[in-house]
Amino acid sequence: MGLDWPWIWTVGIFIVDNLIRVIAVFVVPRNRRPTSGMAWLMAIFFLPIPGLLLFLVIGSNHLPKARVEKQDAINQMVAELAQREGQALVTAPDSLPPGIESAVRLGSSLGAQPMLRGNSASICIDYGISLERMAAAIREAKEYVHVEFYILVHDETTDVVFQAMREAAARGVKVRVLLDHISAKRNPGEKRTAQSLTDMGAEWAYLLPVRPLKGQYQRPDLRNHRKLLVVDGTVGFMGSQNLVDSSYNKPSNRRRGLHWKDLMVRVEGPIVLGLEAVFQGDWYLETGELLAHLAESDFESDRPGALDCQIVPSGPGYAGENNLQVFVALLYAAQRRISITSPYFVPDGSIMNALRAATARGVEVELFVSETGDQAVVYHAQRSYYDELLRAGVRIWMYRPPYILHSKHFTIDDAVAVVGSSNMDQRSFGLNMEISMVVHGESFVRELDEVIDYYRANSRELTAEEWKRQPLPAQLLDGLARLTSALQ
Numbered sequence: 001m002g003l004d005w006p007w008i009w010t011v012g013i014f015i016v017d018n019l020i021r022v023i024a025v026f027v028v029p030r031n032r033r034p035t036s037g038m039a040w041l042m043a044i045f046f047l048p049i050p051g052l053l054l055f056l057v058i059g060s061n062h063l064p065k066a067r068v069e070k071q072d073a074i075n076q077m078v079a080e081l082a083q084r085e086g087q088a089l090v091t092a093p094d095s096l097p098p099g100i101e102s103a104v105r106l107g108s109s110l111g112a113q114p115m116l117r118g119n120s121a122s123i124c125i126d127y128g129i130s131l132e133r134m135a136a137a138i139r140e141a142k143e144y145v146h147v148e149f150y151i152l153v154h155d156e157t158t159d160v161v162f163q164a165m166r167e168a169a170a171r172g173v174k175v176r177v178l179l180d181h182i183s184a185k186r187n188p189g190e191k192r193t194a195q196s197l198t199d200m201g202a203e204w205a206y207l208l209p210v211r212p213l214k215g216q217y218q219r220p221d222l223r224n225h226r227k228l229l230v231v232d233g234t235v236g237f238m239g240s241q242n243l244v245d246s247s248y249n250k251p252s253n254r255r256r257g258l259h260w261k262d263l264m265v266r267v268e269g270p271i272v273l274g275l276e277a278v279f280q281g282d283w284y285l286e287t288g289e290l291l292a293h294l295a296e297s298d299f300e301s302d303r304p305g306a307l308d309c310q311i312v313p314s315g316p317g318y319a320g321e322n323n324l325q326v327f328v329a330l331l332y333a334a335q336r337r338i339s340i341t342s343p344y345f346v347p348d349g350s351i352m353n354a355l356r357a358a359t360a361r362g363v364e365v366e367l368f369v370s371e372t373g374d375q376a377v378v379y380h381a382q383r384s385y386y387d388e389l390l391r392a393g394v395r396i397w398m399y400r401p402p403y404i405l406h407s408k409h410f411t412i413d414d415a416v417a418v419v420g421s422s423n424m425d426q427r428s429f430g431l432n433m434e435i436s437m438v439v440h441g442e443s444f445v446r447e448l449d450e451v452i453d454y455y456r457a458n459s460r461e462l463t464a465e466e467w468k469r470q471p472l473p474a475q476l477l478d479g480l481a482r483l484t485s486a487l488q
Contacts, residue, residue, distance in 0.1 A: 005209025014099025020048040026355045028055070036426075039483055063316050064218055067285055071317035076282035077114040091115040091269045091308040098417050098441060101422075105265055106329050107312045107438060110322035114276065115310035119269030121439060123140075123447050125407070125454070127246045127449065130264045136163035137231045138268075144174040146230040146279045148207075150223065150421070151242035152179035153189040154196040158243050167201040174203070178282055180224050181206035188249045205286040222316060225432035227264075227421050228275050232281050233300065236275040238435060239264035240421055256402060260375060263341075263407035263438070263451065265419050268304045274311030278435055281313070307441035314422065315433030323436055324429040328354050330412050330438075334363045339452055340410040341368040346381045346425035346485050352388065358392035370405045370454050371398035377427070380481035383474075390464045397459040405455065415442050426485060 027345035029037035040059065044051035044422075063071075091114070093101045108114045110284045124130045138145050138161065145168050155163050168383045177197055184190050184206065198205045207224035209216045241262035247253045248260070267275070280291050314323035320447040331338060338358055345367060358365050367389065373379025389396060399405035410420040420436035422428040439445075 002193060007135045015194050017048045018185045020052050021045055024052070024055075024438075028059075041268065041323070042225060042483070049450045050343040057242075062071065062219075063222070067218070068317060070285050071281065074284055075318075078112045078277045080279075086123065087329060089116050089118070091117045091310075091440070096308070097333070097413075097415065099335075100330070101413070103326055103329035104310055104438065104440075107310055107322070107326045110319055110325060111314065113274050113311045113313070115276065115308050115440070116270040117308045117309040117439065118305060118307030119267060119271045119309045119414050121265050121267045121309070121444055122305055123263060123265055123444075125261065125263050125450060125451055127241065127260070127262060128157070129261070130241055131158060131243075133266060134229055134237055134264075135164035137229070137235045138168050140235075141168045141173045143233045144176065145232075145285075146176050146228075146276065147243075148178040148224075148229075148279050148282060149227050149243040150180045151183045151187055151248070152177070152193065152245045153187055153244040153249065155189055155245050157245040159305040161243060162196055162200070163200060166196075169201045173187065175200065176279075176283060177202050177204035178207050178224075178279070178286065178409045179204070181209040182220065182223060187244065189244075198461055200369055205283075207286060210305075210443070219431075221431065223432050224315075224426065225421050226278065226282070226313075226435045228435060230272060230276050230279055233272055233276055236267045236270060237264055237422070238267070238275060238437060239419055240406050243417045253374065256372075258372070258402050258404055260406045261399070261403045263409060263419065264438045267437075269302065269307075269309075269312065271307075271309035271437070273308070274437075275435075276367055278311060278313045282433075307439055307444055309440075310438040312420075312436045312438060313434070314429075314436065316431065317433070321429045323434055324348070324350065326436070326438070327351070327371055327410075327418065327424070330410075330416065330418065331355065332359060333416075334358055334412045337364040337366075337367070338410065338412060339366050339449075339450070340424065341407050342402060342410075342424040343370055343408065344375070344378045344382060344423040344425045344427075345369055345385065346378060346423075346427075346482075347385065348426055351424060352385070354395060355389070363392065364395075366395040366397060368399060368452070368459065369403060370400040370403070371460070372404070374404050377484055380478045381485040382425075384478040384482040386462065388468055390462070390467055396462040397456055398458045399455060403458075407451075409448065411448055412453070413451045416440050417445050417448050419448075478481065 024041060028040045093105050096104060104115050124133060142408060165175050208222060210220045227239060227241060241264045246259040283289050312323055312326055328350050355365055386396060408423055411417045417439045418436055421435050422434035428434050
């Protein structure tokens with residue numbers, strides 16, 4: 001009598017199918033936020049084998065042990081440097097407004113960097129002018145240029161920056177460049193960019209490379225999302241703008257006429273040391289080379305302004321979603337107003353609770369987003385929060401197409417702002433390596449308020465009455481996208 005193979009296969013699949021579900025109940029929720037754990041369990045329960053395979057690929061946000069050890073080493077170096085400089089540079093937390101003080105202490109504790117005084121900063125929201133200003137700073141370089149961008153492409157628009165780097169390298173300036181590996185593979189112009197960097201004599205490396213055959217692997221969607229430039233340790237740029245054409249050179253964007261609107265901040269003063277520390281940390285992570293500029297830096301003689309600034313680097317290499325914790329602490333500190341600009345606003349429960357608490361105590365809250373989207377899943381996940389926000393009393397302003405409002409910043413009252421690369425979404429809080437800057441100073445907030453007024457003039461307000469008329473299929477799509485956004 002032969003074996004009944006169809007029956008054996010059926011029983012075997014049944015056993016494996018249920019075994020996966022049982023094991024998932026014990027493994028998936030461990031050290032994971034409840035919403036993420038529930039989303040993963042639902043995926044595995046409905047599709048056990050595909051769900052398990054997906055979980056094995058992107059279910060852990062832990063970096064390899066060697067990377068974590070390097071990150072700890074650079075954090076310790078930054079902390080020792082801050083202690084060495086002492087009170088001459090560090091802003092005394094008790095000199096800050098109540099509530100802001102605790103957020104600054106928190107940022108220092110979790111991100112290793114203190115708030116530093118004596119800085120100047122200027123904002124630029126014109127895409128082309130921003131590139132020209134970065135190129136101008138590079139042309140003034142005497143010792144080194146450090147460039148780090150999530151997306152860095154040599155195209156017609158960015159040629160002005162590449163030409164400045166080429167000229168700097170030709171006169172003996174050290175040009176070091178970091179660009180994200182997966183982003184480079186996904187965006188047009190990879191080969192030309194790599195060739196340009198090599199031909200000019202720049203030292204360059206990919207961030208978080210995914211090359212298993214070379215022994216370089218971590219979760220493939222853990223990305224370095226930072227955007228920064230440092231020249232000679234005296235001038236720095238940071239913000240939301242990538243080094244690429246405002247259409248991102250993608251045919252789909254050009255067919256739709258889409259262009260990105262961004263915000264970059266040029267800084268001078270001691271805070272440039274904070275940007276340099278972030279670059280050096282990432283350079284050490286990718287190349288194993290520990291640069292000497294931090295230990296040799298001296299900002300005692302150069303305090304060009306009156307702004308207090310704090311760099312908050314974040315990502316899997318830092319404890320406890322530190323950018324999220326600082327953001328929430330600042331939101332709870334608001335007494336009069338909160339203004340948030342985020343292209344991808346998919347908040348977790350703590351952000352939503354902070355905003356509801358703010359409106360309940362009389363704080364005016366407004367949110368600026370794009371009316372159209374470039375990433376369908378994130379766009380619909382974001383829309384799923386509009387009803388809650390409107391009912392809580394948050395005013396939602398939608399920036400008109402064909403522009404994607406890609407700036408990332410928020411202001412608290414009249415004296416504190418946060419700018420940088422971090423979105424208000426779970427990816428930026430838990431997966432991406434980001435950089436944010438907390439700025440205490442009324443002059444900077446006034447300048448940012450002028451930018452917000454410009455956004456408002458080019459946006460339309462979404463009303464609760466309009467949102468109630470959303471068709472049922474759109475509501476269903478928004479809800480499904482919200483579920484998938486929790487798969488972390």
